[in-house]
């Protein structure tokens with residue numbers, strides 16, 4: 255057993271990572287050029303839009319991918335969690351009496367923290383309750399059963415909002431002032447900067463949580479082998495509930511962003527947003543958190559590119575055409591189907 | 598390898614309170630009656646082996662003991678308390694460690710992370726330090742490969758990792774399900790040496806094996822399982838001498 259001592263690690267060579275970075279930079283430059291050709295002096299604004307929309311899709315896609323990673327369920331109710339999150343934040347902001355931009359920075363920061371905290375916690379709890387009531391007892395049932403249940407849950411959530419709140423588009427307070435900032439050569443609106451920084455921050459935090467912490471290891475081990483995880487002392491029910499909490503909280507955050515950025519929401523907004531985020535998750539390799547984030551940004555760019563080239567008529571067709579192409583030619587996605595894996 | 602030489606001290610008349618007692622266990626998979634009244638004891642300080650053909654119910658017995666499944670009737674007591682319906686994740690802290698059939702290591706996690714998973718319920722840093730050292734002393738290979746993904750290890754190394762991971766739970770009773778499966782004769786020897794070492798360090802062992810010759814070599818006592826029933830239970834020495842056991846399990 256002592257023979258043939260090989261030196262410690264076989265890590266990924268640094269050159270590989272550099273190459274990846276180079277590829278990302280080249281792709282971004284290409285995207286910028288493609289956006290710039292038809293949009294002229296609007297190019298920079300459109301580029302920022304793409305990143306912003308991509309960040310929203312990425313936040314939603316993470317929930318799809320985490321839940322799939324741990325219980326192999328495509329949680330079709332996840333888009334509705336995003337929708338409900340947008341309504342929680344609408345309710346909170348209007349109840350507090352806000353209708354437009356808040357100019358006092360301290361107050362603005364306080365209200366933002368409150369809105370995100372409330373929406374994320376409420377939607378996290380809703381996600382946990384849904385898992386407990388609708389999915390848990392179907393954990394060992396044939397795959398179609400929880401899938402259909404998820405579609406049912408999605409209708410229930412839509413109808414609750416439809417009946418209890420509103421059956422038409424509601425206007426949400428855009429509390430972040432419309433201010434153009436200059437970051438060196440880049441001119442960016444405060445709201446875009448806020449959304450991008452927030453989303454990237456949440457994604458980095460999630461990645462560190464999954465990769466570096468004890469609970470993150472519990473989640474990964476449960477995703478890989480539920481029985482083996484139990485033999486290590488992992489309570490898989492709690493771990494799966496935690497996964498639903500985190501995924502739903504991220505969708506709740508995306509819901510708040512929806513209101514702040516677009517200024518509107520509606521009871522059926524979760525359907526299409528959810529489907530696009532699902533496309534992002536599949537594109538990145540479902541079950542893979544890094545892939546979901548990447549897929550979100552790809553979808554953001556696809557949507558903006560197709561809208562600047564086709565005046566908006568084609569963006570849905572392009573995004574869902576992409577879903578079909580990926581499912582047919584590379585069903586494991588860009589980064590492969592590595593359940594709840596590390597970057 | 599630090600093999601403890603020689604045969605284990607015989608426990609011909611195990612007495613006192615058993616560490617583990619399964620009494621008349623019946624377990625089912627749907628309508629399949631897999632365990633049809635299993636009764637067995639493991640006393641502190643013993644190595645006990647459970648032998649039997651494929652499909653006899655050995656794995657099911659271990660899964661019911663470690664709480665991955667629960668018997669329909671019958672009782673299991675461990676360390677003086679009834680654990681019949683305690684879920685697996687709670688039994689870990691009570692001292693049941695289980696290296697399951699087929700190793701079941703976390704292939705996409707590193708060797709170190711796999712061992713950390715074994716320590717999942719434990720918080721005493723000093724004790725953990727000792728146990729990492731203990732596992733790395735038993736399996737120097739694991740230290741060399743600690744930052745490598747578990748799935749990239751060879752079969753023998755994966756078995757070492759599975760045992761090491763179970764040891765990191767600091768079990769009073771270690772359940773091993775066919776640790777020699779699929780390994781070369783040299784590796785089988787090594788694994789059984791390690792079982793002796795683990796026992797010598799104070800852990801009680803219940804080992805399921807198809808390799809009856811090796812298992813009866815390390816064990817104090819053994820049980821023979823046939824289609825969900827214990828048909829024979831005796832000291833390892835007596836089982837080795839038993840003509841029927843020789844015919845059915847020892848190739849002679």
Ligand SMILES: Nc1ncnc2c1ncn2[C@@H]1O[C@H](COP(=O)(O)OP(=O)(O)O)[C@@H](O)[C@H]1O
Pocket residue numbers: 626629631649650651652653654655656657658
């Ligand atoms: N997951 C399962 N579903 C249905 N039957 C099973 C399952 N696992 C084992 N069995 C059946 O239970 C019996 C005992 O199996 P097992 O405990 O795996 O035997 P052994 O470990 O001795 O080979 C066998 O008849 C086997 O076919």
Ligand SMILES: [Mg+2]
Pocket residue numbers: 652655656657698
């Ligand atoms: Mg077996």
